[in-house]
Amino acid sequence: MLAAILAIAAIATFFGLLLGYSAIRFRVEGDPIADQIDSLLPQTQCGQCGHPGCRPYADAIAKGEDDINKCLPGGEPLVLALADLLGREPVAMEVKEKVPVVAVIDPNACIGCTLCLQSCPVDAIVGAAKQLHGVLSGECTGCELCLAPCPVQCIHMVPVAEDIPRWRWPYPGGHAQGTKPVTPDQKAA
Known part of the structure; x- marks a missing residue:
């Protein structure tokens, strides 16, 4: 019994040293x-x-x-x-820049298939199999990746209500229409 434990410990030590050496020798530097x-x-x-x-x-x-x-x-x-x-x-x-939108699930049409949960990259959709799903509107980025997998098309994109943090001054020729944003250096000039 003791010989088996020592053999396993020796093998584990050998592979640990081999992995440590490989990690140093074949290290890939990230950018x-x-x-x-x-x-x-x-x-x-x-x-x-x-x-x-x-x-x-x-x-x-x-x-x-x-x-x-x-x-x-x-x-x-x-x-x-x-x-x-x-x-x-x-x-x-x-x-x-488009109007900010958020996903909304129609509770009368949702069948609880979980396909939208699997496709959401930010986990903004909550629910369980065969249960009604919901969207955490504060987490939804409006990417629309949940629309295609839904077999009953119960997900709709609705505009986000405009509030103080999301409001922008609507001026002609501004950044939203394709001009360059104003940099701090330009503001000082």
């Missing part, structure tokens, strides 16, 4: 700029930027393969933060 960009992104994994998630978008920005103005959930504040991090000029959002 620190991509890591910083990824930490700024909203992590909604919605795909509205044209990439399958936030990390691939961060990698593309770091390599210079994509621009900093494609993340709709991050919006203008994210563009300004990325421009500051990368030392670039802020640019207008490439994706036209």
Whole structure:
């Protein structure tokens, strides 16, 4: 019995040392700029930027393969933060800013299939199998990824009520219409 325990301990020690050596010898360095960009992104994994998630978008920005103005959930504040991090000029959002929307589930039509729960990248939909589902409106990013999998089309996108934090001054020729945002240097001039 003692011999078996010692043999297993020796094998575990050998493989532990082998794994430790491999981790040092074959270490893959990440891109620190991509890591910083990824930490700024909203992590909604919605795909509205044209990439399958936030990390691939961060990698593309770091390599210079994509621009900093494609993340709709991050919006203008994210563009300004990325421009500051990368030392670039802020640019207008490439994706036209649309009216903010949130998913709403029709309680009379929901069959509790859980397909919308599985497709939501931010876990804004709550519910259980064969039970009515609901949407946490404060968490919903309006990415519309829950619409396609719903077999009964009981999910609808409705505009978010305009309140003080979401209100923007409606001026012609402003950032929402495609001009460059005003930087702090331009405000001082």
